[in-house]
Amino acid sequence: MNKPNSQSITAIIGGVIAALLLIIGFNSYTVINPGEAGVLSILGKAQEGALLEGIHFKPPIISKVDVYDVTVQKYEVPAQSATKDLQDLNASFAINFRLDPVQVVDIRRKQGTLSNVVAKVISPQTQESFKVAAARKTAEEAITRRDELKQDFDIALNNRLEKYGIIVLDTSVVDLNFTKAFAQAVEDKQIAEQSAQRAVYIAREAEQKAQADINRAKGRAEAQRLLADTLRAQGGSLVLQKEAIEAWRQGGSQMPNVLVMGGENESSVPFLFNLGDLADVDGDRPSPQDASPLDEPSPFESEQQENEDSSSSLNLPPGYGGLN
Template sequence: MLGLEIIEPGEVGILVRLGKAQEKVLQEGLHFVAPWLDRVQKFDIRVQKYEVEVPAETRDLQPVDAKFVITYRVKENKVVTVLREHGDLKHVEEELVSPQTKGAFRQAATSMNAQEMVTQRAELKQDFERELNDSLDKFGIKLLDISILRLEFGKDYQDAVIRAQMAEQQAREAENMVKVAKAEALAEQERAKGQALAEKERAEGKVTAIKKVGDALLSPGGKLFLQIEILEAWKEGGSKVPNVLVIGDDIPRLPFLVNTEQSNNNPLEDY
């Protein structure tokens, strides 16, 4: 009389005859067995996830507390060997996955100091995965992925990191203050240059205007204008003509009106 065994998807069956595991692996589906002679040990070959906590030390002896999720599966062609040596998945995780994970991470941790472990996490994970994959592969376990859940350092190191961050922030603030001060000084210099240039242009404008007036007065029309001004002054002042000395053609500069302090009733005498 035969019995029936059903192997579900994601499982394989190991035929145990008279207490000894056989090399033949039963795939998913319906199988006939002799119940008085055989039994079937089912084994899950689907992807498994297992959490492992690992205390370790870095190369510079900083304590680090890590926690990982190890994603793995048992290789189908190694199921019989794994079952014989370790039993079901619970024993596989306790006797293989956990200790191999701890050993691989401690090996990777000693190759880095604490700062490198923080700044070079990708390299750390790569080294860790390589070590663990080599270790588990020897036992018929296929490593699929490692997820880092926690990577914490001791309090002394954390305090040192905080102090370093504060010092760096203060240095940046001081650098920004220096930049602001330099910018303000440069702006003040530019303002001063602008003001000096404006004063220079105003002074040059005045000189130019005076020169133009002088040139106009030295022209024939300018001399006539001065004569008319003298006559107008004489008319307004009565019979007394303002005492005026006109310096003209022989001096190539501005004409000057100078009080001679002498009475002269002929305003055109000097002309």
């Protein structure tokens, strides 16, 4: 009776020992995956040296490994500040960062978990960095020189987070807003500037048009002067004759078949008449409408003397002659 009982107790004790050994065996090592870093704590005290990816031995039962994600993290932080000209500026930044694997032990000792890092370090330092960057720019410069504002913010944030073992990879300005009063003032200013530019454009256009009219007037005056000089050099009477012919053409009439002008007084205005009127005086000669230019010679070649007689019959001054 006692022998079977002792064997059972021995088997139970052996099973317990085996289980303990198995548990101890599983707790004697830890595996750190890629993108992670571990901090070994023995009896609550963090040990020096971060545990990087791979398998690592640790004392069983009395040790603990805290694992941190050291891949890229994204956190959106709102921020508020005043610009150089004391305008309120609200912004929102998207920050991409990661923890330095080598410094996770210090992060574990000083900050604790990743959520504490975000709440206690990244968020307040983002606020301070934005205030530093915004204070260097006026409200208008914050809009027109937004890239410089972001550059100043990145430099300030990197300098502040680097000492905490936080590596900033990139930042993005998600939103940038001013007060409604300032936004309306900016809009009014832009409208006023556009109106002023349009007024300047209209004034320049009118000035150019006036200058073009002046140039055209000068050109016409110069052309008339040159024409007058030319005609004056050839004889003053030609000026009056040319003006009479131009007046006749502009009146819409047909040019006459015969042009009679003064012979003795060269400055007189030409006298114009039609051969048809001459035919009415001298009934023996057909009018230019009835005469065929193909069948008969031109009356201007054969009857110059008759023209002179007709001029005499019309009581024209002596010295007038017919011209084609």
